[in-house]
Amino acid sequence: MENKMKLCNLIIFIILIFHSCDGQKNNITYPKEKNVNTETFDIPSYEKLKDEQLTKNMLNPWTIEIKLDTGEKQELFSSADGDEINYFKSVTPPVPALLKKMKRFYSNGKIAVEYETYVGILNPYPNAKYTLVGETKYFDKGGVLEKIENNEKIFENKKVNLIKLFSLLEKEPILDDLSSEEQRNLKELIFEEKKVDEITPDLLIQFFQEDLKKENPENQYTLNGFFLNKNDKNDRESLEISYTDPKWIIKKDFYPAGWVTVEINAQTAEISNKKYHFENRP
Numbered sequence: 001m002e003n004k005m006k007l008c009n010l011i012i013f014i015i016l017i018f019h020s021c022d023g024q025k026n027n028i029t030y031p032k033e034k035n036v037n038t039e040t041f042d043i044p045s046y047e048k049l050k051d052e053q054l055t056k057n058m059l060n061p062w063t064i065e066i067k068l069d070t071g072e073k074q075e076l077f078s079s080a081d082g083d084e085i086n087y088f089k090s091v092t093p094p095v096p097a098l099l100k101k102m103k104r105f106y107s108n109g110k111i112a113v114e115y116e117t118y119v120g121i122l123n124p125y126p127n128a129k130y131t132l133v134g135e136t137k138y139f140d141k142g143g144v145l146e147k148i149e150n151n152e153k154i155f156e157n158k159k160v161n162l163i164k165l166f167s168l169l170e171k172e173p174i175l176d177d178l179s180s181e182e183q184r185n186l187k188e189l190i191f192e193e194k195k196v197d198e199i200t201p202d203l204l205i206q207f208f209q210e211d212l213k214k215e216n217p218e219n220q221y222t223l224n225g226f227f228l229n230k231n232d233k234n235d236r237e238s239l240e241i242s243y244t245d246p247k248w249i250i251k252k253d254f255y256p257a258g259w260v261t262v263e264i265n266a267q268t269a270e271i272s273n274k275k276y277h278f279e280n281r282p
Contacts, residue, residue, distance in 0.1 A: 026242070027153045035145040039139075041087040041105035046076050084114070092119050093149075096230040098131055098166050110143045115151070118162065123242035129154060130158035130243040133162055160244070160266040165248055168269065169228035170238070174252060174260055175276060188203060201225075204276070208254040227262065228251055255279070 053061035064076040071094030078087050087105040103114045103236060115136035122131050132151040142148050154163035160168065178186070178199060186199045190207060202225070209223050221234035227250065229235040240251040247266040253259040262274040 120237040121240040154183040
């Protein structure tokens with residue numbers, strides 16, 4: 001499950017970083033003075049590590065994960081774009097950070113683009129611009145800063161940007177009251193052998209927690225009853241976030257025990273359509 005998630009993140013990241021340049025012109029400024037970023041991608045080291053992983057028949061050998069003494073996690077990978085090879089690096093800080101830095105490098109190893117976004121799963125296309133935070137910086141093939149895009153402008157007239165969304169999700173219960181239909185389905189699918197009169201949200205969350213431990217004991221996380229627990233390394237990455245104007249759509253996955261979705265209106269901050277989905281995946 002973890003390797004599949006990493007492969008999914010790789011695909012999403014490539015989509016996101018190439019569509020990050022679809023911004024509006026009034027969000028962009030151009031530097032008045034020459035500013036050179038000397039950061040480069042260590043291509044020989046990456047290719048060596050990738051070749052070593054290829055020999056091990058890993059599901060996603062193209063992604064190299066490096067854990068630093070600082071507690072940061074780096075992920076390195078590459079992608080072909082016609083005759084060009086692009087190299088990528090994501091840098092995820094330790095808890096309680098909810099943002100990671102993303103960078104793309106040209107085939108010569110020089111930096112091309114950098115920005116920040118959520119540490120977990122994004123489903124950005126075609127609205128990648130809503131999932132970026134702060135500034136996106138674009139560089140030419142010599143590392144010279146060409147332009148800066150202000151990602152906050154798009155939310156000037158909205159109440160909920162990505163940072164505000166995190167604050168709301170930290171306080172939003174995973175589940176509220178369960179309907180009679182949900183109670184009945186849960187008793188049949190999950191609690192059939194247990195003598196339970198009423199299935200409460202707390203009882204279901206306890207079941208999620210036990211199932212997470214069995215499914216992935218090395219990467220389990222502690223549920224605190226809310227959509228987002230930024231102080232848990234794995235829980236903070238457990239959300240899938242997408243945006244369809246004017247709504248944020250959030251999915252919290254408890255595979256193989258189903259998932260919960262909720263919508264938050266960016267214009268009004270109204271929370272709606274919270275629903276538990278019964279598992280139907282293999």
